Amino acid sequence: MPLHKKNLTLDEFTIQQLRMFPNATGELSSLLRDIGLAAKRIYAEVSKAGLADILGSAGYKNIHAETVQQLDAFAQNQLRNVLRNGLSCAGIASEEMDGIEVFDDVMNNKSKYVVMFDPLDGSTNIDTNTAVGTIFGVYRRKTSIGSPCALEDFLQPGVNQVAAGYIIYGSSAMMVYATRRGVNGFTLDPAIGEFSLSHPDIHCPSETDTYSVNQGYWCQFEQGVQDFIVRCQQKGMSQRYAGSMVADVHRTLIKGGIFLYPAMHSKPGGKLRLMYECNPFAFIMEVAGGKAINGYERIVDIMPADLHQPCPVFMGSSLAVSELRLCLKNQYILSHA
Ligand code: P6P
Secondary structure, eight states: OOGGGTTOBHHHHHHHHHHTOTTOOSHHHHHHHHHHHHHHHHHHHHTTTTTTTOOSEEEEEOTTSOEEEHHHHHHHHHHHHHHHHSSSOSEEEETTOSSOEEOOSHHHHTOOEEEEEEEEETGGGGGGTOOEEEEEEEEEOSSOTTSOOOGGGTSOOGGGEEEEEEEEESSSEEEEEEETTEEEEEEEETTTTEEEEEEOSOOOOSSOSEEEOOGGGGGGSOHHHHHHHHHHHHTTOEEOOOSOHHHHHHHHHHHOOEEEEOOOSSOTTOSSBIIIIIHHHHHHHHHTTOEEESSSSBGGGOOOSSTTOBOOEEEEOHHHHHHHHHHHHHHHHHHTO
């Protein structure tokens, strides 16, 4: 690893990136550091969940009729407060909010960016110590600077993301984020309390021996997906599935693989949400040399109609995703022969 990249903290790294663009305002760097601060506070809470009385339900349901966990609410508040009090975000949307929140004050209205996030994905797994995570995507607003942001600033295709990332709270806390310049991973160093560069320039291996899907839904998958899974099994591939998107996709990104959450009879659009689960990971995967499709088109090309719309997802090693796409094409040809 070149000395100049060795263990840079997130702050040092984002400032080093900023130096490469003298005309940059530093707003995106500041926004990423804000998210890193919120993530440290969330990790401090998540990592003591078994000891403190913060597991279990917060006593209400979100827009998806899912019971909100206490830690979901905590993570939501940490991200909202840091972004609200910072100087780099005009507004937010979240899995835990019905609509957008506009940070309508003089300073925040001057911000170029809006942020969408899933504050704590997989939180129902916390009581079994499965890794969970925060997922976020950053967009340049379309409405004019100086005015309050609006829904149109959020309903953009994922290809418009300026940055996207996640923090995985597992055996350690690791923040991975992508800009068009690359994907980099930062591991929280408890000795200094900073995210430090541990995985520079991440690339998703093009080939793999692992696939990741909830086999329990096999009977509900369309023929092309079933055909692909059989091919994986005939090739002797391993099946890995944590049931936590951040854990499953992080492994897929680092080691290669293909993560599948297909549409099914009980969930015609799939389960995972386009704007704050699928799009950030799809952006990261593509920058890292992988692929991410809904079965028929790039996820990042989908024009969203709703903040919370679901999206079938197949992402990971480019060759595996291409093979999956072929299986679905063959299914279509056979069913229309
Ligand atoms: P299933 C966790 O509840 C989650 O939202 C994602 O993190 C994960 O990938 C998916 O749902 C797991 O869903 O239906 O396999 O339990």
